[in-house]
Amino acid sequence: MAQIFALLDCNNFYVSCERLFSPRLEGRPVVVLSNNDGCIIARSNEAKELGIKMGAPFFQCRELMEAHQVQVFSSNYPLYGDLSQRVMGILSQLEPEVDIYSIDEAFFRQAKGKPQALLDNGRHIRATVRKQVGIPVSIGFGSTKTLAKIANRIAKKQPEHGGIFVLPEENLEAILATIEVGEVWGIGPRHSQKLFTYGIRTALDLKNANDTWLRKHLTITGLRTAMELRGVSCLPFEEVPAPRRKSVTSSRSFGQPVTDLSGLREALSAYVSIAAEKLRAEHKKAGCLQVYLTTNRFRDGEPQYANSLTVNLPNPTASTLALIHHASEALRQLYRPGFSYRKVGVILVDLVASSHEQQHLFRAKHEEQGELMAALDKINRRWGRDTLQSGSAGFKRPWKNKQTRKSPSYTTSWHELPVVR
DNA sequence: TCTGGGGTCCTAGGACCC
DNA sequence: TCTGGGGTCCTAGGACCC
Structure with missing residues (x-):
């Protein structure tokens, strides 16, 4: 039987999440910034109308935004992740076949029917998500994923469709020409x-x-x-x-340039800790890790250096301490003095499920530090990621960037629940 | 001063093997 | 005089996505 693809896409998702808990933002220009408050990664329609571009550096649009009183937020992934799950949960209740594509998008598939029936179904889903979660969505229907994407785009851009658009078969070509x-x-x-x-x-x-x-x-x-x-x-x-994913990455740009090896090692240790924690959360071990570092490519006048090194681990591991050890050694080989570094990162690859791993004949179980890592994760889950960490990650962390405009984790942290007066 | 982070897939070319 | 060719694996780099 012929099938039709639909794509549900949350409108300006991160901005919509912020608005949910601050209704005063309704009708006003709002943007959300990237991880380091560096770039603009989400814009409300009002912000788009001001000509603020996707991915634009924050500091370049600062004046324009101040002039128009644009509300600016650091990204709040716990909040967005939680609301995403709620949206996807409702879609999965309403539709049997759902393919979650990203934090704010999901395809679903159904038997081909009359356009009016598709339209009605789309409206029902849209209204239900709006009512139960509060996030506005658009839905497009087409005979392939790529066509559903186009339909979704039209649904979103042409308000007269009310957020739902079914690509017609008759004059499809005329539409594609636009x-x-x-x-x-x-x-x-x-x-x-x-x-x-x-x-x-x-x-x-x-x-x-x-x-x-x-x-x-x-x-x-x-x-x-x-x-x-x-x-x-x-x-x-x-x-x-x-x-499932084939790699785990962790990296950040520094708040200020780092020149010395010890500073780089601290930052790298912190990122390795994050990556290892993700690895353990998925009950996996890494057989191989890659370390990279780079200077600031935007600084034309300064000497540039970027390099990476791949290390095959003697045994697959998810131990933060073992991974830090190997990553630090790779960093030592990569490091060249005399440069202002902007970023280091680690990529864990060759992932294996912990349960499928080959047992090593001469390797004692305690070397894996499984219990230590379990305790570490438990404590950090309970009290926050930085509670217990490897000493090599440092304490002052001058390289760390601040996210100064973050909204509270309203839905995922007991300490940050909204208060009703 | 200030320019994200985390992924995937594809290809070309080199190394290696027989 | 005359020095293969095909398969596989790995890696780096490029392009794309949200």
């Missing part, structure tokens, strides 16, 4: 630029482009995108989030 090729899911700025120079400017042009040409210039992924525009479904629907 979509710039760079707005198609999977076509980024680089490909977009290249396509333009070859005269492919709209989604319709891409749909009609030559397969051999696409394969050559955009690789197999670009060809798949074109096929999807033709209504041939190439992107799988993944109901179970089964193909």
